Amino acid sequence: MASLTDHLAELVEDADAVLLFSPTASFHDRFVADEAGDRSDERAEIVVVAPDNDVDADPFVELPIPFRDVRDRIRFGIEGAMESDLVAEGDEVVCVVSVFEGESDAVIRVTVDENVHTGIYDLFVESRADPGVIRDVLEVAIELGKKGQKGKPVGALFVVGDAGKVMNKSRSLSYNPFEKSHVHVGDPIVNVMLKEFSRLDGAFVISDSGKIASAYRYLEPAAEGVDIPKGLGARHMAGGAITQDTNATAIVLSESDGLVRAFKGGRLVLEVDPEEY
Numbered sequence: 001m002a003s004l005t006d007h008l009a010e011l012v013e014d015a016d017a018v019l020l021f022s023p024t025a026s027f028h029d030r031f032v033a034d035e036a037g038d039r040s041d042e043r044a045e046i047v048v049v050a051p052d053n054d055v056d057a058d059p060f061v062e063l064p065i066p067f068r069d070v071r072d073r074i075r076f077g078i079e080g081a082m083e084s085d086l087v088a089e090g091d092e093v094v095c096v097v098s099v100f101e102g103e104s105d106a107v108i109r110v111t112v113d114e115n116v117h118t119g120i121y122d123l124f125v126e127s128r129a130d131p132g133v134i135r136d137v138l139e140v141a142i143e144l145g146k147k148g149q150k151g152k153p154v155g156a157l158f159v160v161g162d163a164g165k166v167m168n169k170s171r172s173l174s175y176n177p178f179e180k181s182h183v184h185v186g187d188p189i190v191n192v193m194l195k196e197f198s199r200l201d202g203a204f205v206i207s208d209s210g211k212i213a214s215a216y217r218y219l220e221p222a223a224e225g226v227d228i229p230k231g232l233g234a235r236h237m238a239g240g241a242i243t244q245d246t247n248a249t250a251i252v253l254s255e256s257d258g259l260v261r262a263f264k265g266g267r268l269v270l271e272v273d274p275e276e277y
């Protein structure tokens, strides 16, 4: 049977860049060798996008989370490649991805425009908080969304980064169980604590390095000009607005629709369904 690589040459022709998403070593090596044999003067840039650089690729874009939604994965890869000036607005980009688990099984050709560019890469890499901290908080929110609290759906609001300013734009609803503690997101015990406290009102405030500064914060950001989708309530509005008023990123789990959303710069940047993770 003909494999995907046999047909790729035609699809890649006159593309500006090719993004290989989590390629196997054999697929990657074969593809690079085929492209090197291409004698046309305009060869496409080959970029590997994966959680780890197992194939020793250069250029390489690191994926912080798997992004089950292929569109999010592609957006992240393209924006990462744009960051390194490998791809620009208007470019034709060929993405080789795995839609189902396992080997690369799909080729998607996209023109880079504002529909592709949503800020998903900046959410992780250009945030004040470490990319690993954003990822850890996103994972806690996804986990919490999947399981709920004792079988019931729960909502939660995490404000990550620029914690000093966030504290100044919020007030306490109750005593802070994290006062004087030095716990960080990502510690297994912290995940249990966060889940437990998420039953109660308000937001968690987390520092750039992942230290939990506070729980039970009622956010009071200025909300003028915040552009978040209609239909979302007070938790999402407060989460979105605080990211316009400060350099924080907000990660919100909705109790009503079960989705996890990330906001930055006052805008909705990422929406994931925990059930798909």
Ligand SMILES: Nc1ncnc2c1ncn2[C@@H]1O[C@H](COP(=O)(O)OP(=O)(O)OP(=O)(O)O)[C@@H](O)[C@H]1O
Pocket (backbone or CB within 6 Å): 154, 155, 156, 157, 200, 201, 202, 203, 217, 218, 219, 220, 232, 233, 234, 235, 236, 237, 238, 253, 254, 255, 256, 257
């Ligand atoms: N300004 C705020 N700061 C912190 N927490 C807030 C704020 N506003 C609302 N919340 C929290 O969000 C909870 C749910 O409020 P609301 O239903 O209006 O939000 P929502 O955006 O519809 O979220 P959900 O989808 O989870 O229902 C409140 O009980 C409260 O704990």
Ligand SMILES: [Mn+2]
Pocket (backbone or CB within 6 Å): 233, 234, 256
């Ligand atoms: Mn609500």
